[in-house]
Amino acid sequence: MVKDLEILRELSLAEQLGRLSRLWRTVADHELAPLGLTHPRWTALWKLSRLGDRLSQKTLAEALEIELPSLMRTLGQLEEQGLIERHCCHQDKRARIVSLTAQGKALLDQIEDRIMVVRRELLGGISKQELAKFEEIITRISTNAIDKLEQQSEERE
Known part of the structure; x- marks a missing residue:
């Protein structure tokens, strides 16, 4: 649960x-x-x-x-x-x-x-530090997604 x-x-x-x-x-x-x-x-x-x-x-x-x-x-x-x-x-x-x-x-x-x-x-209302951290997290998620797609592509070949 x-x-x-x-x-x-x-x-x-x-x-x-x-x-x-x-x-x-x-x-x-x-x-x-x-x-x-x-x-x-x-x-x-x-x-x-x-x-x-x-x-x-x-x-x-x-x-x-x-x-x-x-x-x-x-x-x-x-x-x-x-x-x-x-x-x-x-x-x-x-x-x-x-x-x-x-x-x-x-x-x-x-x-x-x-x-x-x-x-x-x-x-508005978001500090530079908060924005930098958010951008870092988004970049990490994007990188993980790209890595996963590449892995899936290799598995299909």
Whole structure:
């Protein structure tokens, strides 16, 4: 019985982490909606900016942890908005390179300002020490999950 309660608590933690992620995303999406951006669009722009701009579509999809066909739709929308450009790669003609336009870079400044406001509001009342410890714990859980996935992958081979 005690072990069952421990399992339920662990499931509750996973549920809380999932809920936290969804809530954070919803708040950020609401803040960025006036800029004409959906979650897939602003996260693609954000990641492209953070990884150095000129990336292959495949690399960007991997960094966003989504399938390439899903990203292709989003990139098409961003291209229509004039926020990115896609060009053939000189080394591999099959690959497409994604770059931010001047308009995309300007919009990123607005995105960053709004995301920092959201971050400050959501982390209000949490000390730097508490936040550092929480980030350390989240990193440890993520590392454990990655290790487990790699182990499972090896077992299937």
